[in-house]
Amino acid sequence: MNVSTTVETLVGAKARGDENAQRIFDRILAAAQPSAVFSAPVVSGNYTVITACQVAVGGGFGSGLGVGPTKRAAKDQTMSVDGSAPAEELGGGGGEGGGGGASARPVAIITIGPDGVNVKPIVDATSVALAALTAATAMFAMVFRFRRAMRT
Amino acid sequence: MSIFAPLIEFRQAAGESVTAHGFTVTPWSRAIVVRLPFARVVWNRPIGVDVTADNVTRRLPIGQASQVYRSPVIGVLIILAIAMTFNRFRRNHRQE
Numbered sequence: 001m002n003v004s005t006t007v008e009t010l011v012g013a014k015a016r017g018d019e020n021a022q023r024i025f026d027r028i029l030a031a032a033q034p035s036a037v038f039s040a041p042v043v044s045g046n047y048t049v050i051t052a053c054q055v056a057v058g059g060g061f062g063s064g065l066g067v068g069p070t071k072r073a074a075k076d077q078t079m080s081v082d083g084s085a086p087a088e089e090l091g092g093g094g095g096e097g098g099g100g101g102a103s104a105r106p107v108a109i110i111t112i113g114p115d116g117v118n119v120k121p122i123v124d125a126t127s128v129a130l131a132a133l134t135a136a137t138a139m140f141a142m143v144f145r146f147r148r149a150m151r152t
Numbered sequence: 153m154s155i156f157a158p159l160i161e162f163r164q165a166a167g168e169s170v171t172a173h174g175f176t177v178t179p180w181s182r183a184i185v186v187r188l189p190f191a192r193v194v195w196n197r198p199i200g201v202d203v204t205a206d207n208v209t210r211r212l213p214i215g216q217a218s219q220v221y222r223s224p225v226i227g228v229l230i231i232l233a234i235a236m237t238f239n240r241f242r243r244n245h246r247q248e
Binding site: 021025028029031032033034035036037038041043046048050052053054055056057058059060061062107108110112113114116117119121122123124127128131132135136139140142143146147150 | 163165166167168170172173175177179180181183185188190191192193194195196197198200201203212213214215216217218221222225226229230232233236237240241244
């Protein structure tokens with residue numbers, strides 16, 4: 001494989017990877033639509049119910065490629081005077097990776113009934129408990145360190 | 153427009169209206185979109201619903217109920233930690 005083919009293959013692969021990343025970014029941005037937050041209305045008896053959620057989505061990608069002389073080229077010292085390797089003695093590689101996450105939790109329930117429209121908030125007990133636990137741990141660690149510092 | 157507009161964007165949008173029992177409900181959401189060169193972050197939350205009945209529109213806000221409970225709990229813990237530290241400081245001072 002010559003240099004231009006290697007570079008073309010790598011650049012093509014990187015472009016395809018970037019396209020895929022862009023497609024996933026577009027999907028992430030779909031979470032910014034109101035339809036991601038409000039559910040479709042559900043009719044039950046005399047009542048129409050819509051749930052409202054808080055949504056957080058994130059994702060990132062990275063990619064890279066490189067071209068260099070092969071080990072054989074370096075070993076055989078076939079490098080030219082100006083430092084560039086012969087066309088046939090070049091190799092390359094590339095890679096990409098990414099990660100992401102999403103979370104959603106209910107915030108309120110909207111009910112439409114004969115008696116009017118009601119917005120009922122939902123208290124997420126787990127989130128309150130976790131926040132309290134984290135804050136308590138941080139506070140007690142701070143107090144413990146302060147006490148130890150005063151002792152010395 | 154802010155210079156950070158391409159990086160951070162605030163979007164407020166109305167969802168599809170729902171009509172039932174003579175009430176037309178239009179939900180509203182507000183999203184924060186962070187665009188980094190190789191990453192995107194979206195945080196979207198409901199802010200309220202517009203209720204239209206008899207040509208009169210009123211806004212029913214959707215609050216952060218969990219936040220209402222979370223903040224006092226964290227506040228109490230901070231006060232408790234300060235009180236414990238102060239108490240210890242006072243005892244040490246008295247012993248000296």
